[in-house]
Amino acid sequence: MSDMLMSDVEQTEAEYLAAYEPGDFPRPSVTVDLVIFTILDRDLKVLLIRRREHPFKGALALPGGFLRVSDDADQGEDLEAAAHRELAEETGLPLGSVWLNQLGAFGAPGRDPRLRVITVAWFALVRPDLAPLVEAGSDAADAGWFSLTELAGEPLAFDHRGILDAAVARLERDIEHTDIGYELVSRRFTITELRSVNEVILGRKLDPGNFRRSFQRLIEDGVVVETPGERYTGRRPAKVYRFKGRR
């Protein structure tokens, strides 16, 4: 009996794929959006673009763009590659100089009024010494760093307000449990600069003495090493450190 059922065409996978014809089910568009943070003037900033075209013309939006796909054999670019590409296009910064991590997918119906769009959001951290280069290098003349505090009430295009809020929440969580703080200081930094980054993100002052002690543990663990030179700030100069294991 089962032989009877099995007796019809038994394909190999190669045969199946050769004969495969994609149905014409409707597909959504897929984009990547970037939440790019930096810290300038002791303030958390995000890179936004003033939209010149509809929809949401005139509103602020996260930089991003469509994922390049094809129905050819190569199928187009990787998701993360697309994020890196957009990052380079929007900031002008060399590939690999910016820390990038996936935030998640956002795809509520109606988030783009034109058509169904699923976006994969990424958050990126730009060292403050690179941040000034961004405004000049961006291909969108209306791109710029916006203070998160000033942006508080401001509505953004699409569902970008929700994405931004999710990114900020993630940042606050990660700053306490991971090493991402190092991504928001220059390569060579003082303890105070690192503490300031933490203070800005956490939104509260940290005790300099206690912070130094916890930093001391990182030195002992070899995570961070002292480097020659000092930082002159008009007062007593501070020692300069370097995050070990960084290009």
Add this chain to the structure above:
Amino acid sequence: MSDMLMSDVEQTEAEYLAAYEPGDFPRPSVTVDLVIFTILDRDLKVLLIRRREHPFKGALALPGGFLRVSDDADQGEDLEAAAHRELAEETGLPLGSVWLNQLGAFGAPGRDPRLRVITVAWFALVRPDLAPLVEAGSDAADAGWFSLTELAGEPLAFDHRGILDAAVARLERDIEHTDIGYELVSRRFTITELRSVNEVILGRKLDPGNFRRSFQRLIEDGVVVETPGERYTGRRPAKVYRFKGRR
């Protein structure tokens, strides 16, 4: 001067949308895939399906399916709704009885040999008292719980091995920092049962006395409350607790 430039057609957003015609840029397909965990016999299990059709015919795969979208005004279902729908279809469990959370988007070219597919992966935790209902209720007769330890070397269909590994890593991280442990015990549970869940996921024995003490703090904080009844295990019965703030 600028008046001159502005003097050509100035559309409102409504006009723009009414006239909007989507270009025929190629779009990827979008799916949702589920990593559904439970704990049975003091062992972490994941729900997998034996594929009956090409591609990867005969291989084990994560349950999942295509996101339903449309070019109509409603644009189709929400991403999370799709995950919930697939979860209900694959497990037969009532909507809302299972904890569900987004893991992330996976979209490497070639991950589906047929066509370009971006998948949004979700991880779900099924209470052990509901787990036995799953195999019966599933629409895929070949669905079943597989031990993660036994699955260690086993290759899975598509890039599902990578997704599964990411989910396990997330589980290990979250079990120490969040409350998800409660999602893997019955509604009424003993301290030992909760400890066992942690032991299984962390892969090491935990001191009963120390674990009890940390649990004590949760009682004091009102996170968890004692409930009437005891649990008979053949030995000394244990007190039964309930996670406060659960349906």
Add this chain to the structure above:
DNA sequence: ATAATAGTGTCTATTAGACAATATCCT
């Protein structure tokens, strides 16, 4: 000298963990 920042000392409270001891209850 003064102001400002860098860095140290000290104390308390909390927590994780190792490990021993006692309590309770089923068989």
Add this chain to the structure above:
DNA sequence: AGGATATTGTCTAATAGACACTATTAT
């Protein structure tokens, strides 16, 4: 009574935080 599990006790080490204090340097 014996055995298994629940529960309590005790000690140590690590950590976070509050807060006072000393050190160094530009002005």
